[in-house]
Amino acid sequence: MNAALGVTLVNGHSGNQVSTSERALHYGDGLFETIACHRGQPRWLPLHLQRLRQGCERLQIAFDAYDTLAEEIELLAAGQRRCIVKVIVSRGAATRRGYGPSGDERPTRIVSRHSWPREPEAAGLRVGISAVRLGSNALLAGLKHLNRLEQVLAQLSRPAGIDEVLMLSGAQQVISGSMANVFFADEGGLFTPDLCECGVEGVMRRVVLEAARGVPVIVRPVAADELPGVREAFLTNVRWGLRSVSVLDGRALHHDDYARQLRGLIDGGELLPGVER
């Protein structure tokens, strides 16, 4: 195994090619996970595998090599101070043409290691509102599936000087960032958008909800016109952990009490990259 960053395994074999028949390529017919690895260890691996399993069940993808996949993730993380390991599970190479799977496909897993990206350097994130809306579909909501053109368009149109954009549904509900979940606090306490119609149920979102048992978080629809009343906001993903928002849609936020309290609750803070540095 080459110790350099950039290694890829396709169904366990070192290589960087897949079949042109992969349904992930033709239709985005598959799922992915992005796993933060620190000191040679993947973080929150059971949660990633659990979400992947739920996604495969909902999309009827017959993937079952979870133990092998976990070993491959650990292999790629081993010896790295920090890195990202990305997993793609495609329904597999098509066994016939057309949208409908035959049921005979054999899932393809692609596990790749990537260098830790450069992060926004400011203490707080500057967050805008994307003009790109998220389509609603309860059957896909929550899944980390491969149909991500909306996020691509949101990033393409992200203004310079803005670290991340919030994305709304067509019904003007705030759903998430383009690559992170979002939590807000107002006078009434902490809340985060429900993801019944769109959005991804992030692993770090789940960690926060678990950690926050002593800090009630209300999961509910969040209308865009509530944003002016927000006094604290933070974004979550496994790379960022909890990152406070310093500017929300042009308005400075001066509070980070909930984010600090929650970071402390999550494993004494030691599992969060932001605390680790």
Next chain:
Amino acid sequence: MNAALGVTLVNGHSGNQVSTSERALHYGDGLFETIACHRGQPRWLPLHLQRLRQGCERLQIAFDAYDTLAEEIELLAAGQRRCIVKVIVSRGAATRRGYGPSGDERPTRIVSRHSWPREPEAAGLRVGISAVRLGSNALLAGLKHLNRLEQVLAQLSRPAGIDEVLMLSGAQQVISGSMANVFFADEGGLFTPDLCECGVEGVMRRVVLEAARGVPVIVRPVAADELPGVREAFLTNVRWGLRSVSVLDGRALHHDDYARQLRGLIDGGELLPGVER
């Protein structure tokens, strides 16, 4: 060039592998075309290339090899009695991780030849209503992009004995089939759903709209509760041409006057596979 069906060209080279870094694989970040070829010739090729060009412009994909692509399509169609040539244009191999393109990607084109599929044998199509809804997104509407999980789910749940399913938006508007556009007629005349919020602007739909200058077609939102008043319906794609619906949501339809008239108008009918047989 191997004369057998199943040939694939990747950026002009014979082969059936692409990079695991392709953005089409990671995000569905690309477009496709499915081209019906008869007697060695791709049909409606200028319309396919025009739609691809519009899609690349809207998604800011810097593809410009249209002449080369046309030659490759013609090469794969040559000598075949009838076949399908499928084109995928991916934004290219990622030059960095994450949703946002760097702008340095070089688009990848995949051109593959497939055998003509077995068609439903009955004279008319039996059409149901899918429980899978189409998410609305005006920025993606009309494009033949690679985010097709909704169509995959619609095909996965299509009942036995049903040839195709109509898909509705979340607002209960009829948009299209899962792999075809749809036209309806009632006492007031012919109409077809507008595709401002979701759906694919099919090449055969466009051919029908062009042909129908003497047969006015109203393009407008179509509510699901209008279906009981429909007396004729037909589906269009480049493989089917115009195929009449014999059963719509459990109700037999006995008319095909518009479909017959339009088939006659479209190049004397000779370009339509259904007429050719």
